[in-house]
Amino acid sequence: MVTAKKTKKTHESINNRLALVMKSGKYTLGYKTVLKSLRSSKGKLIIIANNCPPLRKSEIEYYAMLAKVGVHHFNGNNVDLGTACGKYYRVCCLSIIDPGDSDIIKSMPGDQVLVAATVASEVVVSVAVVTIEVA
Amino acid sequence: MVKFLKPNKAVVLLQGRYAGRKAVIIRSFDDGTRDRPYGHCLVAGIAKYPKKVIRKDSAKKTAKKSRVKAFIKLVNYNHIMPTRYTLDVDLKEVVSVDSLQSRDKKVTAAKETKARLEERFKTGKNRWFFTKLRF
Numbered sequence: 001m002v003t004a005k006k007t008k009k010t011h012e013s014i015n016n017r018l019a020l021v022m023k024s025g026k027y028t029l030g031y032k033t034v035l036k037s038l039r040s041s042k043g044k045l046i047i048i049a050n051n052c053p054p055l056r057k058s059e060i061e062y063y064a065m066l067a068k069v070g071v072h073h074f075n076g077n078n079v080d081l082g083t084a085c086g087k088y089y090r091v092c093c094l095s096i097i098d099p100g101d102s103d104i105i106k107s108m109p110g111d112q113v114l115v116a117a118t119v120a121s122e123v124v125v126s127v128a129v130v131t132i133e134v135a
Numbered sequence: 136m137v138k139f140l141k142p143n144k145a146v147v148l149l150q151g152r153y154a155g156r157k158a159v160i161i162r163s164f165d166d167g168t169r170d171r172p173y174g175h176c177l178v179a180g181i182a183k184y185p186k187k188v189i190r191k192d193s194a195k196k197t198a199k200k201s202r203v204k205a206f207i208k209l210v211n212y213n214h215i216m217p218t219r220y221t222l223d224v225d226l227k228e229v230v231s232v233d234s235l236q237s238r239d240k241k242v243t244a245a246k247e248t249k250a251r252l253e254e255r256f257k258t259g260k261n262r263w264f265f266t267k268l269r270f
Contacts, residue, residue: 039139039165039212059216066137066219067136067137067138068136068137069136
């Protein structure tokens with residue numbers, strides 16, 4: 001995953017856009033609802049915190065690849081993402097269903113998952129079957 | 136934003152007796168039904184994978200090793216991992232929801248599915264689908 005050094009300015013702009021989505025748009029927070037929104041093709045942009053477990057992260061990215069939805073890796077952990085959403089709890093991943101007045105969808109999806117990267121993620125996904133089976 | 140849980144999609148089951156087995160979606164019920172008020176789909180999958188056939192094997196052995204045991208199941212979307220693969224076998228008229236109502240209807244549907252999957256395996260196509268997922 002190539003991530004360029006995030007400048008302070010773009011990080012603030014993501015936070016601003018996210019605040020606007022919280023105010024005027026529709027979104028869901030949390031892993032289960034993110035997968036639900038991807039399955040029903042309602043999600044338009046997925047945002048994942050940086051301390052999301054790698055298995056869960058690649059599972060969400062795989063779903064997003066199948067649904068052709070952009071994924072944004074938030075430059076902060078789940079505590080920061082929760083704060084950015086204006087919530088007092090941790091948010092590991094969220095899905096934007098309707099951006100409202102914000103232009104986050106048009107300006108953000110800079111790190112979309114390419115199809116070539118899916119082969120690597122599939123190996124991790126088969127590990128997902130292992131852990132889910134063992135659990 | 137593309138719906139991907141469509142018929143002919145290859146999936147891996149994550150829960151239940153058939154966890155880790157590959158299956159193909161025959162019919163999907165995105166909004167659920169009265170009995171199952173959640174998103175689910177009718178899948179036909181492989182209960183027992185065909186064994187590895189080598190050049191040394193006689194014709195009788197090859198026939199024995201290429202056998203497939205199939206299953207038919209209604210499964211929740213949460214218990215499925217979709218993949219980027221598809222399997223276009225025509226199972227729509229063989230497998231239906233009412234073929235799950237009684238034991239002998241299920242057995243005949245499974246036998247017909249087994250026959251179709253076996254002939255697909257013998258052509259050598261969809262090799263990924265017929266290899267066991269190692270975990």
